[in-house]
Structure formats: structure tokens, C-alpha cells
Amino acid sequence: MLTAHTRSGKKINLGYNYKKETLLYFRSKEEFFCPICGESVSLKLGDQRIFHFAHKQSSSCSEFYENETITHMEGKRQLYQWLIRQRIPSVLEFYDKEIGQRPDILFKFKEKKYALEYQCSSLPENAFIKRTKTYLKNEYHPLWILSSNHIHQKKLDIISLSNFHYLFLRATSSGNLYIPSYCPEKHLFQLVGSITSYSIKNAFAQTSQYPLNDLKIEGLLEPISEHHLNLSSWMSEIENFKFNLTRHPVKIQNPFLNEIYTKNLNLFLLPPEIGLPVPHSLTIQTAPIIWQTYLFLDVLAGKNPNDLITLQEIKAHFNKRIRRKDIIIRNLPQLVQVTPLLAEMEYLQHLVRFGILIRKGNTEFQVQRKITIPRSNREREEAKTLFYQKNTRILTEK
Ligand SMILES: [Zn+2]
Known part of the structure; x- marks a missing residue:
């Protein structure tokens, strides 16, 4: 700790640059006390270490000062x-x-x-x-x-x-x-x-x-950030991520892999619209490729052109996934106004800009066309190339 009181109540603040001689003089004349618990503390004036105060024995306020490196x-x-x-x-x-x-x-x-x-x-x-x-x-x-x-x-x-x-x-x-x-x-x-x-x-x-x-x-x-995401690096990390997911020894118990296989999907033949960067993806601990696949399975896959999707429906499915721990939300205690649903909304906004959905007022979307599932690696590669040619600007814009 860097602050203490003298017997007369004067505050000594080692945040200022005191000379060692001054502090040695103080120490010979004064006693020092902890401002929180009132116990007597020592003034440490080593050559190698920062000048500081230390409790003489374990004290009631160790919570505040213990482990202070x-x-x-x-x-x-x-x-x-x-x-x-x-x-x-x-x-x-x-x-x-x-x-x-x-x-x-x-x-x-x-x-x-x-x-x-x-x-x-x-x-x-x-x-x-x-x-x-x-x-x-x-x-x-x-x-x-x-x-x-x-x-x-x-x-x-x-x-x-x-x-x-x-x-x-x-x-x-x-x-x-x-x-x-x-x-x-x-x-x-x-x-x-x-x-x-x-x-x-x-x-x-x-x-x-x-x-x-x-x-x-x-x-x-208020730092200013002007960085743009490198989309080709993003795409290759997503591919690595998928590869690592299947290589993992516990894949049998992986509920995500189990679910997509039982729904006749292949992790490596997911459409390019799944696994996209969104600014608030960090509010969800679960990887974007996973939560975006769940959104696809729960909501988008079952809809046909002209069908409506309500925000309420999206929210209900999202919350169900959270309850089942398929999706884990990140603890971000300093962000009071940010909800993880924002990441889902940003993703849906992408789909609007790709022409898959149309926004209908504040609480609804309408399906314009279905997301196509590639049937072979070749189809998947072709779809991916075309998709990124068309949408790179949308995906890297802030
Ligand atoms: Zn104390």
C-alpha cells in the first residue's frame, strides 16, 4: 500500500516522489497507521523495491492489500x-x-x-x-x-x-x-x-x-478505432476452427457436432452465410459458427420465401439455447447496455443486406430466399467464392 496516516492524522501519500532521506527522517520521527483498519504499519524503504507501507501482521483489511505485488x-x-x-x-x-x-x-x-x-x-x-x-x-x-x-x-x-x-x-x-x-x-x-x-x-x-x-x-x-477486419484471414481461421472441432478427441460428446449430423448437415458443407464476423460476436462466448448454425437450424431452415420471422421467435430460440448451455454468454460486467442479442441482430442485418431477408418494421423479417446448402465440396467452394466476391464490402464495413 502507498498511503498511511501518522499518529496526528496526517496522510502520507507515497504516490508522490519522495526522496529516500526524507522518508528515513519521517520514519525515525513518526508512527504510521493503516487508513482502513487503523493498525500500525511499517514504512518499507528498500533499494530494489518501491517505497511502500506494509501491515505488521495479518490484518482485517488483507482483502485490500494482500498480494499487492x-x-x-x-x-x-x-x-x-x-x-x-x-x-x-x-x-x-x-x-x-x-x-x-x-x-x-x-x-x-x-x-x-x-x-x-x-x-x-x-x-x-x-x-x-x-x-x-x-x-x-x-x-x-x-x-x-x-x-x-x-x-x-x-x-x-x-x-x-x-x-x-x-x-x-x-x-x-x-x-x-x-x-x-x-x-x-x-x-x-x-x-x-x-x-x-x-x-x-x-x-x-x-x-x-x-x-x-x-x-x-x-x-x-475514448480511444478511436479504425481497424478493418481482414476477411480472408477470418475465413481461413474459421476453416481451421472447423477442422480442430472434428479432430478433437471428445467429438462424440460434442452436442453441436451431434446435432448437425443428426440433422443431415455436414460441418464442411455449411453454406458460406454461416460463420460470419459481426461486431458484437464477443458478447457470446460460443463460436460464431456454432451460434449461427443454431440460428439457422432453429429458425431459418424451416422457413420458405415470404414467411415471416419475428424477433420474439428469434429471442425465444436463443434463450432456449442459452438455458440448454448450447450457447454460453460472456460475463462483461462493465458493459451495462450491451445485450448478446445484439450479435444475433447484427447477423440478421447481414442477411438483409445479402438479400436473404427483408426487414419488416421493428419486430419482423420476411424471407426473400432460402439459404442453399451445398451438396459437395465443389458446390461449397463455388458458393463461397461467389459469396465473398459479392459481399466483402458488407462484411468488413464498420
Ligand atoms: Zn489495514
Whole structure:
């Protein structure tokens, strides 16, 4: 921890750059106390480590300060100084007694109160969600920043993201979704944006890097993303995904594969309209090829030209799949206004633009033509080539 009180109640904030001599002098004159539990704490002034306070024995507030690594304290100190340099009113290790939570930094920006949490360790998902919900309920804007060494770029535009990473996903005011991260060793922000997931773990994404002093608070809260998805890379990853699905030893128990085989479909002969990128695919943990196949089986396959499809019908089937755990929704605690149904709607919107459906008012679609199932590899290849020639622009547009 970086803050403590003296016996007379004066606050010592190690977020500022104190000289070691000054702190040695303080230490010889003063006693220090934890602002939360009131217990006596020691001032640690090692040469290798960041100056900090530590409880003398296990204390009642270990929840707030235990497992605080050097990287964590260093990161939070740098972020605090970065805010102060921009003259943003900020409090380091602010303890809100009412809610029993202590964000690393509380700051106020444009009339909004932000609770910044810099996270280095894997906090359990339910603790993360509970803390975030409490912030939101109490009019804080949570701003979780991930420690950058957690992020693993797989290829140039493909990144591996776990459910833990997705907890950090937040939205700009215009609805762009991104994961902010920071590395105190490199003094570098990394913002992962334009995330289009294609499997549980993997997503296409664009990572932008900014040295600490080149980015202002606006740039952290409202990053601009102009990345376009590379459609041919997307198509080849979808093919890899299918291949891996069948190669997996537990394929017998895979309910998805079972279902498509019992419905006389072949995974490798799915039409090119199934397995498409949509901006909000990350709200659904289940791969797009799977949930789009379910939508096809549940709703589209049984309809003929001129038949109507209601949103209610789509929603009911989607919810049924969720209940049966065929489709898993992602936990995105910082996104309060985003529903996974949005991904389904974006997909249907694609089908409208391909001329398969027509939009009828706010709650209905009408089938214009049926999706054709290829009967051979050759048919499938021909259909795919034609489809992408016609629709590349639609699929890569933002
Ligand atoms: Zn304490």
C-alpha cells in the first residue's frame, strides 16, 4: 500500500516522489497507521523495491492489500502521477466506507467519478463482478486496467483472450469496445480494440500502443478505432476452427457436432452465410459458427420465401439455447447496455443486406430466399467464392 496516516492524522501519500532521506527522517520521527483498519504499519524503504507501507501482521483489511505485488504498486503509482500531471483531481487508495471498497485511484473527470483498478493478478471472476456491480450501483464509473504482461498476441492481428481478460472490456461513449492495459516497466499503455472473436479463446483484434506521456485521459477513455477486419484471414481461421472441432478427441460428446449430423448437415458443407464476423460476436462466448448454425437450424431452415420471422421467435430460440448451455454468454460486467442479442441482430442485418431477408418494421423479417446448402465440396467452394466476391464490402464495413 502507498498511503498511511501518522499518529496526528496526517496522510502520507507515497504516490508522490519522495526522496529516500526524507522518508528515513519521517520514519525515525513518526508512527504510521493503516487508513482502513487503523493498525500500525511499517514504512518499507528498500533499494530494489518501491517505497511502500506494509501491515505488521495479518490484518482485517488483507482483502485490500494482500498480494499487492511490486508491479501492482508501481503501476498504480505511475497512473496516479499521470493523472496528477493532467491536473485531474485524484485520490490514491481511496477507501469508500459506505460500500467497503477501495479503488486503487479515485478520480473525477468531466463531472464523472471513476474508480480505477489496476489489476495484475487473476482476481476471481465473481469478486471482479461483485466489485464492478457495487461501483456501478454507487455511481462510480469502473475503469479496470489490466497489467500488460497478461496479453498474448498470437499472430499479427489475432489475440488470445481468456474470460478474465474479457472482464476488462469497456465501452467508449460511441459504443467502441476495448480492453485497456498498462505496463509499468515499459511505461506503456496497450489498448486492445476492434475485437471480433471467432472462438472461445481467439479473436481478431487491433492492439495500439501509447507511451505513458503520449496519451491523455481522453485517449484512454475514448480511444478511436479504425481497424478493418481482414476477411480472408477470418475465413481461413474459421476453416481451421472447423477442422480442430472434428479432430478433437471428445467429438462424440460434442452436442453441436451431434446435432448437425443428426440433422443431415455436414460441418464442411455449411453454406458460406454461416460463420460470419459481426461486431458484437464477443458478447457470446460460443463460436460464431456454432451460434449461427443454431440460428439457422432453429429458425431459418424451416422457413420458405415470404414467411415471416419475428424477433420474439428469434429471442425465444436463443434463450432456449442459452438455458440448454448450447450457447454460453460472456460475463462483461462493465458493459451495462450491451445485450448478446445484439450479435444475433447484427447477423440478421447481414442477411438483409445479402438479400436473404427483408426487414419488416421493428419486430419482423420476411424471407426473400432460402439459404442453399451445398451438396459437395465443389458446390461449397463455388458458393463461397461467389459469396465473398459479392459481399466483402458488407462484411468488413464498420
Ligand atoms: Zn489495514
